[in-house]
Amino acid sequence: MKILCCVKRVPAPGAKINITADGQDVDAAHLGFTTSPHEECAVEGAVQLIEEHGGEVTVMTLGTSDAEEQLRYAVSVGAHHAVLVDAGDNTWDPQRIAAALTAAIQDVESANGSDGTAEPFDLILFGNESADSGGFQVGIRVAHALGRPIVQGIKGIEIGDDAIIARREIDGGFEVYELPRPAVLGVKEGLNLPRYPTMKGRLASKKVEIGTVGASADAGGQARLRLHRPEEALSETVILGTGPEAAAAVVDVLDELGVL
Numbered sequence: 001m002k003i004l005c006c007v008k009r010v011p012a013p014g015a016k017i018n019i020t021a022d023g024q025d026v027d028a029a030h031l032g033f034t035t036s037p038h039e040e041c042a043v044e045g046a047v048q049l050i051e052e053h054g055g056e057v058t059v060m061t062l063g064t065s066d067a068e069e070q071l072r073y074a075v076s077v078g079a080h081h082a083v084l085v086d087a088g089d090n091t092w093d094p095q096r097i098a099a100a101l102t103a104a105i106q107d108v109e110s111a112n113g114s115d116g117t118a119e120p121f122d123l124i125l126f127g128n129e130s131a132d133s134g135g136f137q138v139g140i141r142v143a144h145a146l147g148r149p150i151v152q153g154i155k156g157i158e159i160g161d162d163a164i165i166a167r168r169e170i171d172g173g174f175e176v177y178e179l180p181r182p183a184v185l186g187v188k189e190g191l192n193l194p195r196y197p198t199m200k201g202r203l204a205s206k207k208v209e210i211g212t213v214g215a216s217a218d219a220g221g222q223a224r225l226r227l228h229r230p231e232e233a234l235s236e237t238v239i240l241g242t243g244p245e246a247a248a249a250v251v252d253v254l255d256e257l258g259v260l
């Protein structure tokens, strides 16, 4: 079985995000980068399925050469192959990214096949949405372009004889989907608990040869005007008093909050 995971390089959560002076980009000078928790679960899910059923996991990202860091991390936790879709210094809207990823996937599937027949990935995993721009659309666009079924919001995957069984969490239970192979899923954090890299994994990630595919696709319809950082919510500490004398003021505050 062959599984592909698409991952995106995004700023590490928890960092203070600054914007460049022209308002067009995130200032990456003091930032660490990672992949979104959804995509970490996608890679872990793929590795677990391969451990159970046999096969190989490929990870793919569209980005600059810096994004090799995220590909190598995926290899350190069990992926076998890594492909960088080289973004160069073009501007990339979601439509264009999806078109370039689709073309790259078709290239890899043709190279995997024989006698001129492409060998599709049995399963392609995306994160439900990216951790930075959260457009909720790249996976859906790719699945549509490839003519394959997709379900988003997945928190459970099983491999049947000819089908993929996917479970989506809803209020009070799960919806269960059966998709014919090849299929595409958008997965959510909670699918599993991603493992940490082992020493063996780290060594493999240093040695892995990263395949590079040129990214070509026409610009789509979405253009960035500028990035804007919302005003920070200020928090204030008020000292109500000291010792037993403060008790009445505390009761007033609790009353105001409606907890009494």
Ligand SMILES: Cc1cc2nc3c(=O)[nH]c(=O)nc-3n(C[C@H](O)[C@H](O)[C@H](O)COP(=O)(O)OP(=O)(O)OC[C@H]3O[C@@H](n4cnc5c(N)ncnc54)[C@H](O)[C@@H]3O)c2cc1C
Residues within 6 Å of the ligand: 006, 007, 008, 009, 036, 038, 039, 060, 061, 062, 063, 064, 087, 090, 091, 092, 093, 094, 095, 097, 101, 125, 126, 127, 128, 129, 130, 131, 132, 133, 134, 135, 136, 137, 138, 139, 222, 223, 224
């Ligand atoms: C190199 C680069 C340059 C960019 N330049 C611009 C720009 O000039 N102007 C602008 O407005 N925006 C730019 N962007 C942002 C870009 O428009 C969005 O990141 C992109 O459209 C994806 O949308 P999203 O993050 O909302 O993804 P979503 O649709 O939320 O992502 C869903 C899932 O798709 C997959 N995915 C998303 N992006 C990638 C990727 N790059 N590689 C592999 N898998 C992916 C992941 O699995 C993700 O969880 C750039 C992004 C990149 C990577």
